[in-house]
Amino acid sequence: MDLDLAQVRAFVAAAERLHFGQAAEQLAVSQQALSKRIARLEGELGVQLFLRGGHAVELTDAGRRFLEPARQTLAHGDAAVAAARHVERPLRIDYWGHLFAPMRTLAPVIERVGGAVTVETGPGRDLPGVLDALDRSATDVGFGRVHGVGGGVGSGGGGTRDAAYTHRLVRLEPVDVVISEDHRLAGQSEVRPAELRDSVLWCPAALNRLDFFQRFAEHFDITAESGTANLGIDRFLEQVAADPVRFALIPADLELPERTRVRSLPLVEPTPLYAWSLVWRAADPHPGIEPLLRAFADVAGRSRWLEYQPGRDWLPAGDVSEVWHPAERK
Template structure:
């Protein structure tokens, strides 16, 4: 049978919304026109795709099986139209890990691709990016990719691949009233009497949770992540609080905080690119090469065993990156 892409788009919009009226609005159709398209698709397939009632709309088992291939089909159709019209679709990049300012790193790679159109979006976290990648709603993610405790994590479960592109040293940030504020450097083992302040619930912040567990630093958090300035204000509000922050960030002039290097070991934040290998956007390979170039020139993947600290799940990626220098 020949699938009608308009009918498939109607199915996808309804599967995403599980509401015929909202799906019709998304496609600028009447609800009657949307229902007819789905009815024709179901008739062609010889299977119902939705279970309908007065209150709910749900996918049938056939609808669930049809969903992901249907997304790939529509994405392929869009690429075919763009290729025929010689239209280069922007590379869509979703970033997360906002407290650590991902655009500082991403921008340096994108500067080497001046002719590549790019759209950058802000994502909540790794699971949300893995979901949008699996749905083909974005092309590449940029942030810290990690396996969850006791599992393989969202990336591998969704059939995605990733590459480590930067290991960024982290400093200690603390208020000027903290007992360690006058030090020129601090060891993580000296923080057991401090409180590691987290911008959100520590259960959602894998790196901070693992740092806390590794070095025995108790944690506390605020109700919401309201950005870097608010985070620094919260750290400074209690002389027991400390935080982790990229070493090359500068605190705002008015913030009563100090940045102090952490040593023996220095914690590193592992930045990775994450993408869907099936039907990958052609801009991903140039982006990987740009990261490789700037990574080599800026020594982004240097790792000193015994002097630097990464969670075990991050060190497993060191050997897979082509940027790591032999013997480092």
């Protein structure tokens, strides 16, 4: 059968909101017209996509199976229209690692790209969430820490899904330790990771969701704990300030909020580095990715973003393999 994209669009809008009225408003059609499109689609497919009861709407098993391919069908249809009309859509970048303020790195690069590419940015939840958005063609590039690179990107490592992506290391950022003014090391000018073994690494989320924090704690034999929810950097640093045993890891040049009773000290011997990377679909990449990579290379060269010296610096093992050939990894 030939899918009617108007019917598919009606289905996706209703499936994402589970509300026919809101979906109709989004598509600027009447609710009756939206319902007719979905009913025709169900008739063509020979399956029921929604369970309708009173004011509640739910997806059937068939509807859940159909949703992701339907999203991809719409994305490919929109891309085909844009190609035929020679309309270049904006390059969409989703970023994560919010505690480390990723826009500090993205902003000068986007400025360097200038008018060559129109760029749109938006927050992603985490690496798996951004990979899912890439799968759905809901974004073009992810920016954050791409871990698990030993067997491919993503938390699982290896597999067919990993082969669908290309990634590139673009920045290595030195990390400082942040401690309470009452911490026993607060009077020092610098701190060594070995000196933190009787302290607690305070994390903004569960440790199994924070690969860099987890690897740091394991490598230096440090206890790590986390709160119940990530409530932003202000609250996070308040939690560190309230306990003289806790410490946090923060980018060295990140400006800390005023009025927070903490000290930021350099970590040395070794200095941990946080690896920022770009990740995108290997197949049919957005044409704006190449100018973006050139801009990253230019800014990284001038700002010395990719400097790494074994012994002086520390990186998780998977990140070290990226440093030696950052432009050749696929």
